[in-house]
Amino acid sequence: MSTIEASPEVGHDEHGHDHDHPPFLAHHFDTPEQQFDSGKLGIWLFLVTEVLFFSGMFCAYAIFRALRPEVFEGCSQFLNTKLGAINTGVLLFSSLTMAWAVRCSQLEQHKGLVGTLAATLSCAMIFLGVKAIEYSHKFGMGLLPAGLFAYDPSNPHPDPAGHPPYLAYICAPFALALAGVLVWLVVSAVTGNKFQFAIAKPLSVVCVCFFVGVGLGTFLESGEESADHVDVHADPNGLATASVMLEAEESAAADAAPAIAASGAMIPVDESVLEILATDPTNVGVVSGLNALEQQTAAAGTSTVTGDGAILGAITTTEIDVMTPTTAGVFFSIYYCMTGIHAIHILAGIGVLVWLLVRAVRQDFNRQYFGPVDYVGLYWHLVDLIWIYLFPLLYLIR
Numbered sequence: 001m002s003t004i005e006a007s008p009e010v011g012h013d014e015h016g017h018d019h020d021h022p023p024f025l026a027h028h029f030d031t032p033e034q035q036f037d038s039g040k041l042g043i044w045l046f047l048v049t050e051v052l053f054f055s056g057m058f059c060a061y062a063i064f065r066a067l068r069p070e071v072f073e074g075c076s077q078f079l080n081t082k083l084g085a086i087n088t089g090v091l092l093f094s095s096l097t098m099a100w101a102v103r104c105s106q107l108e109q110h111k112g113l114v115g116t117l118a119a120t121l122s123c124a125m126i127f128l129g130v131k132a133i134e135y136s137h138k139f140g141m142g143l144l145p146a147g148l149f150a151y152d153p154s155n156p157h158p159d160p161a162g163h164p165p166y167l168a169y170i171c172a173p174f175a176l177a178l179a180g181v182l183v184w185l186v187v188s189a190v191t192g193n194k195f196q197f198a199i200a201k202p203l204s205v206v207c208v209c210f211f212v213g214v215g216l217g218t219f220l221e222s223g224e225e226s227a228d229h230v231d232v233h234a235d236p237n238g239l240a241t242a243s244v245m246l247e248a249e250e251s252a253a254a255d256a257a258p259a260i261a262a263s264g265a266m267i268p269v270d271e272s273v274l275e276i277l278a279t280d281p282t283n284v285g286v287v288s289g290l291n292a293l294e295q296q297t298a299a300a301g302t303s304t305v306t307g308d309g310a311i312l313g314a315i316t317t318t319e320i321d322v323m324t325p326t327t328a329g330v331f332f333s334i335y336y337c338m339t340g341i342h343a344i345h346i347l348a349g350i351g352v353l354v355w356l357l358v359r360a361v362r363q364d365f366n367r368q369y370f371g372p373v374d375y376v377g378l379y380w381h382l383v384d385l386i387w388i389y390l391f392p393l394l395y396l397i398r
Contacts, residue, residue: 024369032368043375047382050345054386057338061393064330073398074323075331078143082220083134084395087127090213091384094123102377105360105370113360113373118202120380121353122209124346128174129213131343133221136167138332145336146329153323171214178207198361203354338390345383352376 022032029035065072101116142150181204188196356376359365365373 022368024364036371036374039371039375043378047378050382054338054341057334057341058389058393061334061338064334068327068330071327071331075328075335076394076398078138078141079335079395080134080137080221081395083130083217084391086216086220087130088387088391090123090127090130091387094120094127095381095384097123098377098380101356102370102374105365105373106367108366110360110363110365113365114198114202114357117353117357117360118206121202121206121350121357124350124353125174125206125210126213126216127346128343129210129215130217130220131339132167132170132210132214133217136170137221139166143328143332145333146325149325149329149332151323151328167214171211174207174210178204178210181207195361199358202357335394338394342383342386342390345386349376349380349383352379 025032025035029038097116097119101113101120104110104112104116138144142152144150181200185197185200185204188200353376356373359372
């Protein structure tokens with residue numbers, strides 16, 4: 001019995017792929033469609049873990065808010081809704097440009113892909129610039145997490161000279177990045193390296209956009225302060241005005257005292273004097289007034305008493321100071337945790353978008369291979385969606 005040894009098919013390599021398979025197709029995939037579907041499944045699984053990660057912080061927010069709603073209502077007054085609204089609009093526009101980038105990659109519009117990716121990166125940098133102003137302003141006021149909380153109500157805007165330059169520390173890495181990209185742009189232009197120049201040119205605009213966000217945040221923050229805060233030092237004659245008003249009130253009260261006495265109305269006097277007068281049974285009005293005072297004293301702390309002695313109802317709430325490390329510190333701990341981790345995700349997205357930008361300049365993407373752009377787009381949409389929830393929960397719900 002003879003056997004025939006099967007020879008490898010012509011046109012196939014040792015991995016089982018034919019020689020004309022595209023360079024972007026990994027060897028463990030048979031078709032570009034299989035590679036795309038596998039990558040899409042992987043990114044969705046990753047996004048599920050991200051949702052679970054942020055869900056834990058949202059649960060912590062809901063629990064603490066349910067336990068101390070007055071703390072969250074009071075502390076949210078320190079958050080600038082204009083800055084939050086601007087950042088919301090910026091991220092929504094970045095989702096549009098990211099979706100546009102995916103479409104450009106599918107249609108092999110290489111210049112459009114580079115432009116839309118650069119626009120998405122610019123929006124991300126503007127977001128971080130505005131957030132840098134917001135963070136540095138709160139750091140200077142002492143609105144820090146519980147262990148570092150140092151807000152002083154008597155001096156809500158301390159002298160910046162006595163505090164570290166928080167904004168300078170935050171902006172320093174971005175300033176270095178801008179300087180490096182500008183040097184790279186000049187060197188590539190001088191040497192005639194068109195590929196590197198095509199990368200450095202949009203990246204220089206992206207880095208400048210961070211400082212555009214800083215300027216925008218500074219303008220909005222200063223406007224918010226002038227509108228919402230009253231300068232107690234603005235009127236040097238304030239004390240004199242108050243004293244004049246007090247003297248006028250005292251004079252009016254002194255002038256009205258004889259008229260009140262003539263009308264038979266009771267002038268407020270010490271309670272011990274009322275007790276002495278009440279020993280005379282003919283002083284019916286004094287006895288009634290003393291009884292009313294005793295009834296009010298007995299009900300004080302639990303009820304509200306009117307002038308005729310009627311009890312209106314129980315007092316269930318009292319004013320408390322929420323600006324303490326154990327109260328406001330908890331709010332700002334949650335605030336920095338949620339917004340800070342979201343900012344870290346923005347930075348991670350910036351890194352991946354720069355990688356896509358380099359590949360887009362190299363024209364790596366085409367009608368059959370646009371998966372990386374699509375995957376990063378899904379991640380970016382999730383980051384934007386998280387902020388859509390953070391903005392109303394922290395800034396708007398009062």
